[in-house]
Amino acid sequence: MNGKGIGEHAGWYICDGRNGTSDLRGRFVIGRDVFNSTSSYSNIGMQGGLDTVALTSDEMPNHFHAFQAHTTVDGEHS
Numbered sequence: 661m662n663g664k665g666i667g668e669h670a671g672w673y674i675c676d677g678r679n680g681t682s683d684l685r686g687r688f689v690i691g692r693d694v695f696n697s698t699s700s701y702s703n704i705g706m707q708g709g710l711d712t713v714a715l716t717s718d719e720m721p722n723h724f725h726a727f728q729a730h731t732t733v734d735g736e737h738s
Contacts, residue, residue, distance in 0.1 A: 686711060 665672040677683030687707070731737040 673681050675681045675684035
């Protein structure tokens with residue numbers, strides 16, 4: 661695969677460093693606000709972050725997982 665999109669993605673390229681594109685593998689593009697941001701990420705070309713992050717339970721928002729199970733007397737379940 662040469663990285664160029666086909667079909668509805670025709671004219672688009674995968675940003676993997678081929679075909680003159682930037683290599684954005686493992687990266688996330690953020691917007692740049694030159695008027696209101698004091699972040700160093702407002703500078704073009706800045707990179708940061710980690711490949712992996714381990715969150716603690718305190719960093720997770722409160723949430724709920726609904727679960728339902730039905731078992732027949734024969735042991736069949738869904």
